[in-house]
Amino acid sequence: MVIVFCVWNIYSIPALAFGFRNLIRKRESNLNSTKKDSKLPLISIIVPAKNEEKVIGRLLKSLLNIDYPNSKMEILVVDDNSTDNTGEICKKIADKNPSRIRIFRRNKCSTKAGALNFGLKHAKGDLVATFDADSLPESNALLNVVKYFEDSKVAGVQGTIFCSNSDENMLTKFLSLERSIQYEVYQNGKDHLGLFVSLNGTCQFIRTNVLREMGGWTENSLAEDMELSLRLVEQDHKLRYASDVKTWEETPNNLESMFKQRTRWFRGNIENMVKFGRLLRKPANKVRLDAEIQLFGTLIAVMCVLNYVMAAWAFSLPSNQAIVWIMRLTVILTMSTLALTGFSLMLAVKPLKISNVLWLPFIYVYWGLQSFIALYAILLMIFRRPMNWSKTTRSGVVSTLKAKKILINIE
Secondary structure, three states: OHHHHHHHHHHHHHHHHHHHHHHHHHOOOOOOOOOOOOOOOOOEEEEOOOOOOHHHHHHHHHHOOOOOOOEEEEEEEEEOOOOOOOOHHHHHHHHHHOOOOEEEHHHHHHOOHHHHHHHHHHOOOEEEEEOOOEEEEEEOOHHHHHHHHHOOOOEEEEEEEOOOOOOOHHHHHHHHHHHHHHHHHHHHHHHHHHHEEEEEOOOOOEEHHHHHHOOOOOOOOHHHHHHHHHHHHOOOOOOEEEEEEEEEEOOOOOOOHHHHHHHHHHHOOOOOHHHHHHHHHHOOOHHHHHHHHHHHHHHHHHHHHHHHHHHHHHHOOOOOOOHHHHHHHHHHHHHHHHHHHHHHHHHHOOOOOOHHHHHHHHHHHHHHHHHHHHHHHHHHOOOOOOOOOOOOOOOOOOOOOOHHHHHHHHH
């Protein structure tokens, strides 16, 4: 276990370091802007919605406000057997924009992947984009993303997801910062190094023909976005991260909601790790290897529970034995990796000031909480508890300044 921890920490540092560097430099995409009068692809935007009356209206308005030719985009809303006013809200907006919005209702809901596949059947576009109902995409998102598909090898692009309710409470503030690190540092660094970039369920863009060849999304997966990413990589398709394609969406505003969400994510990733262990058959392919290593991160999180015990033991004994020093080195590497993440988090907090260092201790507390959630997810698998796909509850709160500006522009 000690060796695993050492290897994992050393392996993670390059991606974090490059992402950290790019965050300091505030590097923008080096791709040339696409002109509006150039040949643009038709984009089908699929929006899965179940009981989203608090947020669906503002998403549709923001999509209608996107800076992209009307004739080159279509909005497909899949009402997944909602029991609230979601359907009525969508119909009211669609009636005013009949040429741009189509509404489909499923009388029997299953999972988000099921709703997405339902929408895929009706998509006419060259590219498929998906946005969750609580999203608020920036107006240049589509114009920016098409640049990445000028590379014929690129099958999918993941945009940047920011938190729209970051100032709601202490938890949302921290989760917002975590999300900034996930995208602006980790995904950014991986993309720079040519490693595995995963699709994350919203603000994701995929070539329609490739998606259909892959059979769409897997409906019985708890992490259908990661599962699709792995299938794409397995077929040697290229995935990119787009720092200039941005959307804003809610993050859980209470521990119960976060616990349910992360449990589903961890369990889904463990299942994918087992399912796609075959990627290791070609270890020379760095993207496939990196994908499997990234999935292994869930087990690392579980092992960290033991790491806490190991840390207390290793530093409490005045032993000069080699194994004790190796264990101490492992703990130091783990703390250093988290510290690098913490410094990136400090840079993400605006305005930049010395007091931001106070966020650093929360990194260690938060990682400890994630480790116990990962352990819980594995126990659910061991005891063969039923898999339940549960959506994250939306509050409809928008507290982040930039997200508020989007709302003002669409009213």
